[in-house]
Amino acid sequence: MRLINIELRIGSFKLGPLSTSMANRTYNVIMGPTGSGKSTLLKVIAGAYRPNSGSVIVDGVDVTNKPPELRGIAYVPQGYALFDHMTVYGNIEYGLKVRGMPKSIRAREVYRIAEDLGIVNLLNRKVNGLSGGESQKVALARALIVRPRVLLLDEPMSMMDVSTRESLIPTLREIPRKYDTVVIHVTHDRDEAYALADKVTIINNGQLIEEGEPEEVFTRPKRLFTAQFVGFTNIIPAKAVKTQGGSMVHIGDLTLHSSECVEGNVYVCIRPEWFNVTNEGGLNVIEGTVLDVERGRMGYRVRVSAGGVTFNAVVQSKLSSGDAVKLSIPPDMVHLIPAY
Amino acid sequence: MVYAGELPLRVALAVSILILLLLIVYPIVLLITLGSAQLASALSVGSFIDAIEVTVIMSTLSALVAIVMGTPLAYLLARYEFRFKQILDSIIDIPIMVPHIIVGIMIVLAFASRYNIIFNTLNLIAHKLMLIDAALSRYGLLHALLSPVLNALVNLLTGITGIRFVNTLWGAVAAVAFLSSTYYIRVVEAAISMVNPEMEIVARTLGASPSRVFISITLPKVWKAMANGALLSWARSVSEAGALFIVAYSIYFNGNYIYPASVYIYESYVGVGLANAVKYSAALLIIVLIIFVAYRVALGIRRGG
Structure with a gap:
């Protein structure tokens, strides 16, 4: 056909x-x-x-x-x-x-x-x-x-x-x-x-x-x-620089690593359910404050302010607005779409 | 929003029911009450029975014209958006607005006067064909081959132009069909637009041709509306008088000149008087109502089809 x-x-x-x-x-x-x-x-x-x-x-x-x-x-x-x-x-x-x-x-x-x-x-x-x-x-x-x-x-x-x-x-x-x-x-x-x-x-x-x-x-x-x-609720314009084995993007005061190799203006795209709540520091860990929480079918939808940027995440632990939270995102889940 | 039972609604309803009773129910009841006693007497008059017969035939033929002309038009209007749709819509509404006497004049002008362009053209063509036939008579074989064809054509054309419209069933049907088809088209158009067009698309993809789709999907859903529309247009034709005054004051039928029913009643009113006219009016009304009810019962048509 x-x-x-x-x-x-x-x-x-x-x-x-x-x-x-x-x-x-x-x-x-x-x-x-x-x-x-x-x-x-x-x-x-x-x-x-x-x-x-x-x-x-x-x-x-x-x-x-x-x-x-x-x-x-x-x-x-x-x-x-x-x-x-x-x-x-x-x-x-x-x-x-x-x-x-x-x-x-x-x-x-x-x-x-x-x-x-x-x-x-x-x-x-x-x-x-x-x-x-x-x-x-x-x-x-x-x-x-x-x-x-x-x-x-x-x-x-x-x-x-x-x-x-x-x-x-x-x-x-x-x-x-x-x-x-x-x-x-x-x-x-x-x-x-x-x-x-x-x-x-x-x-x-x-x-x-x-x-x-x-x-x-x-x-x-x-x-x-x-x-x-298709549901990427985090789409943030940024500039990407190639690194060994991927790229690095700066969003607000934050730096995220992606395993995709792209250079120049990009949109950083992250699905909300790809974030994990963590207690540790390290690569691609975002430290921020919970702005608000909404109950959803897949978990709690939270908006987190970090480094001057607002992220949307779906998490399993119950958070309240004002809580400090650490979100981690693996580099292979930071998707970059080149911007033209 | 006014709630049922509130004063403004009650007052408005009371006024409207009063007007309804006064204007519609009271005259009908009076006519039928006075006239029904003389129903047998009215129906024993041969000329009146003839009048009803010719009127029913005329109206039935007119309803058939409405079905043939109106069904495809109704489908077109219900299903498609196209340029000039507004114009077509307006043309269909014209008969409702034109005074009926003028419709009679138009039919006479178009089909029974020296301005009849169609018949004049057909006559001219027939004349030319006869000239060609005469010219060909010098060429034996060619003439032998073509002459029968030419003669048949000439006969067909003169046959058509020989149709008379004044005081004939042709003219009467033309006049009442002009006036009554609109009712049929509007009823059927509304019914077709209620049929989900997706059903027709599905039926096509399942292998049905356009005519098969119409017969198996659309028709079962609109035939009652078609029957209802045909009945409305039939009733409209039975009641026609104005256009018939001009085109067919009497109709030549079965060797006699017969008045259409409405003209018959007019004649009896003007010639004899009110009592006489009441007798025939009541008889016609009762007959029409019986046909109306019987038709609807037979087809199981409820209000609105």
Whole structure:
């Protein structure tokens, strides 16, 4: 699945030019803030929008000028758009029915996929009373039954509570290999992206910002926007000087060492959860005062003032504002993004 | 925010209900009360039954015109943003604003006067085709090949331009369709815009062609609104008088000239008097209401489709 120089203008919004490729049997997450154009991009792939220029290639075939029904693509929109005048069975069967498949084969396939997704008990239900998780599985079954080459999921978890969301991650994760397809999943939720993706693509203002493996994008982003978006709450402009085995940056009155070798203007990027509270001194230990504390799911979020700079950290020990604290950060967790 | 039961709301409601009773309920009740006793007598008059028959046929044809013309337009307006949408929107609203007598004049002007550009052009083309046919008569084989085609074309064109609009069902349907399609389009447009467009996209990606999507996804959700809109536009046509005064004061149908129902009642009022007109008015009203209710019950349409 490839996109080549896709460009689309809708009113004043411009998507692209944008090129990327996604391998078969992989789970790809497109991540970006609201209004970044990620859903629009999905609609271009689905064929609901025709790009002003560029090509959509599916399985080596240029489908740019083909209508949606001839692209080999299945689409699960935000909110699922289940056909609410049909039963669950009617929804799942739809793609086979419009292909003119005999009734007996349709029934067999519907049962097979419903069994796979654990929704056999829902088949005779109307779709209106279904829960978020059930609706999503019905929408997945409806999409997967036509054996698409590409499966598009637009914010598939946005209508679910946290526990349903977590329980569905394994189901989604196994789709590309189990159904021999490419999954393209759009979200603004970084936990979701991190949990699911083989590859993450970051989009902002209609432009592709960065793409790569999640470990790379989430811990060593190449672009400032990515760092902000994936949760680096400490992003501090500084000047870096190369040293043996890395670089040294001065922030306020502090000096931090990074194992990355960069020279010149940089942004020092540190995830808040990478700080440790310590009692010892040494390399990359920041001595400061707690400004405020907020309770969070992963621990206490504290703001620490040190050397004229404010750091955000997530720590496990309960601190109070005014406390003196020492935070340490290993040099390989001080990420530097060159500033241009 | 005014709470139910508070004084200002009660006063306003009392005034509005009073006007409603006075203006709408009271005349209807009076008409039906006085007229229903003579229902049998009204329905025994052959010319009145003919009038109702021709009116129902005219209105039904007009509703069909509304469906054929209005459904794609309603879809277009509900689904797409495009240049000149405002203009199209305004054109669709024109029939509501134009005085009905003027609509009659326009239909006569457009289709039944020497200014009828369409028919004049078609006649001209037919004439040219006949000249070509005559010129070809010198070339034996070519003439033998082309003459049947030319003649068929000429017959088709003269057939079209032979259609008369004044005092015919054609003219009557044209006039009432002009006036009533708007109601259909607006009702259906509103219904289509309520259908989630994502459903249509999903259905397309699942392999359905555009027409299949319309039939299997959109239609099941809007057919009641379509039926409702068609009924509204049908009822609007039954009640038309103004435009018919000009185009089809009487309609030539089955070898007779028959008054449309509203003209029939006007004639009875002007010619005979109020009591006579009340008899036929009540009969027409009751018949229309019965058709209305029966149609809605049969289709299970609740208010608003």
